[in-house]
Amino acid sequence: MPANKHQPVISLVIPFFNEREVLPECVSRIARVMRALGEPFEVVFVDDGSEDGGADYLIARSAGLPWLRLVRLSRNFGKEAALTAGLAHSQGQAMVILDADLQDPPECLPEMVKRWRQGADVVLMQRRSRAGESWLKRASAHLYYRLLRRLSGARIPADTGDFRLMSRRAVDALLELGERNRYMKGLFAWVGMPTAVLRYDRQPRAAGRSKWNYLGLIGLALEGITSFSVAPLRWAILAGVLAALLGGGYGLWIISKALVFGDVVPGFPSLTALITFLGGIQLLTIGIVGEYVGKTYLESKRRPLYLIRDVIEAEAVGGVQVREPMAAHVRAR
Numbered sequence: 001m002p003a004n005k006h007q008p009v010i011s012l013v014i015p016f017f018n019e020r021e022v023l024p025e026c027v028s029r030i031a032r033v034m035r036a037l038g039e040p041f042e043v044v045f046v047d048d049g050s051e052d053g054g055a056d057y058l059i060a061r062s063a064g065l066p067w068l069r070l071v072r073l074s075r076n077f078g079k080e081a082a083l084t085a086g087l088a089h090s091q092g093q094a095m096v097i098l099d100a101d102l103q104d105p106p107e108c109l110p111e112m113v114k115r116w117r118q119g120a121d122v123v124l125m126q127r128r129s130r131a132g133e134s135w136l137k138r139a140s141a142h143l144y145y146r147l148l149r150r151l152s153g154a155r156i157p158a159d160t161g162d163f164r165l166m167s168r169r170a171v172d173a174l175l176e177l178g179e180r181n182r183y184m185k186g187l188f189a190w191v192g193m194p195t196a197v198l199r200y201d202r203q204p205r206a207a208g209r210s211k212w213n214y215l216g217l218i219g220l221a222l223e224g225i226t227s228f229s230v231a232p233l234r235w236a237i238l239a240g241v242l243a244a245l246l247g248g249g250y251g252l253w254i255i256s257k258a259l260v261f262g263d264v265v266p267g268f269p270s271l272t273a274l275i276t277f278l279g280g281i282q283l284l285t286i287g288i289v290g291e292y293v294g295k296t297y298l299e300s301k302r303r304p305l306y307l308i309r310d311v312i313e314a315e316a317v318g319g320v321q322v323r324e325p326m327a328a329h330v331r332a333r
Contacts, residue, residue, distance in 0.1 A: 008042040008067070010034070010113065011092030015046040015082035016100040020054040026100050027061060027068070033106045034067075037113065044069050045100075046086040049076030059312055066313075074307040080182040081306040083162065087171050089311065095171050097162045103203050104163035111198060112165040121193035123165040124157055128199045156189040157197070164188065180305060181295050233292065236285040243281045 012030060016023070027043075034041045047055040047070060055072055062068045071089050073082060087095060094116050098104055104125065112123045162184060166174070170193045177187055 007040070008092040009039045009094065010037075010041040010109075011090035011095045012041065012043045012098055012106075013046070013083065013086035013090055013095055014043065014098050014100050015048055015079055015086055016050065016054060017048040017076060017079070017082075018050045018052045018054065019100040020050070020052040020057060022101055023054055023057055026102055027058075027065070029102065030098075030106050031065070033109050037110050039113065042067050042069060042090070042092060044071060044086045044090050046070075046082045046089075047072045048079065048082035049073055062312060069311065069313040071311050072309040074309045077306045080184050083184055084175070084182060085306050085308065088175055090171070093168050094165055095168075096165045099161075099163070104161070105200070105203055108198065108200050115196040115198065116165050116167065118196075119194060120165075120196035121167040121170045122188070122195040124160050124195055124197045125163040126157065126197050126199050127159045127161070127202045129201045156186055161185070167193070169193070178305075180299050180301075180303065182305070232288045236288045239281050240285060243278055246277075 012034075014026070019026075030043055034043075045058055045068070047058075055070060058068065058070045062070060069089065071085055073085060083097065087097075094113065096109060096112060098106060108125065112125070115123045166188075170191055173191045173193070174187060177190075
């Protein structure tokens with residue numbers, strides 16, 4: 001149904017970056033699942049500054065798909081910002097977040113909608129298995145989610161990504177959060193709301209290659225920990241206390257040897273080791289403090305989270321319509 005004529009019940013939000021190879025299958029599988037479901041729907045693709053022609057493909061397809069809307073950001077702002085833009089532009093009573101690579105199968109949508117109809121504001125999709133991923137990535141993800149859950153004040157569920165269904169009131173609450181440093185998994189948990197959990201098997205990518213490397217994943221992990229916990233600062237305090245105790249104890253031991261046994265410090269190796277140890281603790285502590293100060297600095301600029309180039313959707317009479325960007329870009333309040 002045309003999104004500009006009929007209010008959709010279900011909105012699918014799909015941020016993507018350089019995923020041209022997988023978009024044809026993504027569009028066809030979503031269309032097949034949603035038509036079988038029988039609910040009025042829309043699909044909001046968010047182009048996060050792609051350079052591989054993915055947006056051009058969707059523009060060409062949108063003339064024949066009245067339920068498809070394309071939101072193009074002015075440049076690459078990152079997945080968290082693109083996801084926020086998609087949620088802000090969705091019109092449904094329930095929003096489903098999906099990755100374009102189809103690792104999270106759209107065939108799960110009917111059961112998700114069923115749980116929402118039964119009263120859940122949030123339907124979490126928990127990974128039972130992760131096909132197509134290395135043992136290192138699976139093991140590190142397993143440990144990270146459990147560490148984050150232990151450290152965070154928000155009860156961030158383990159083994160869950162962005163794949164989930166959220167009701168309109170849950171999304172409206174989420175969009176009230178105007179912070180720039182957005183770790184969406186944590187924000188989803190912070191909002192709360194009645195939640196149902198479904199388990200599923202994650203699939204290999206349908207096409208293309210992941211745009212995430214290990215450095216990017218480590219950065220995202222640090223973003224999650226520092227966005228929802230001050231535990232690293234407390235660890236830095238603890239490390240400083242332990243270093244001081246060790247240094248003081250070592251100094252007393254050297255004095256005791258000199259007074260009781262007449263031993264004189266033989267040279268500089270022990271002193272060098274101690275200075276190196278303390279220097280490492282200091283640099284680590286400065287780095288941790290700097291991470292939090294940097295977040296405060298970025299928040300203080302009060303820049304928009306994202307800027308929109310244009311919004312493209314089909315017209316009821318055929319062709320496509322290009323609209324000007326929406327005024328709201330989730331600004332700090």
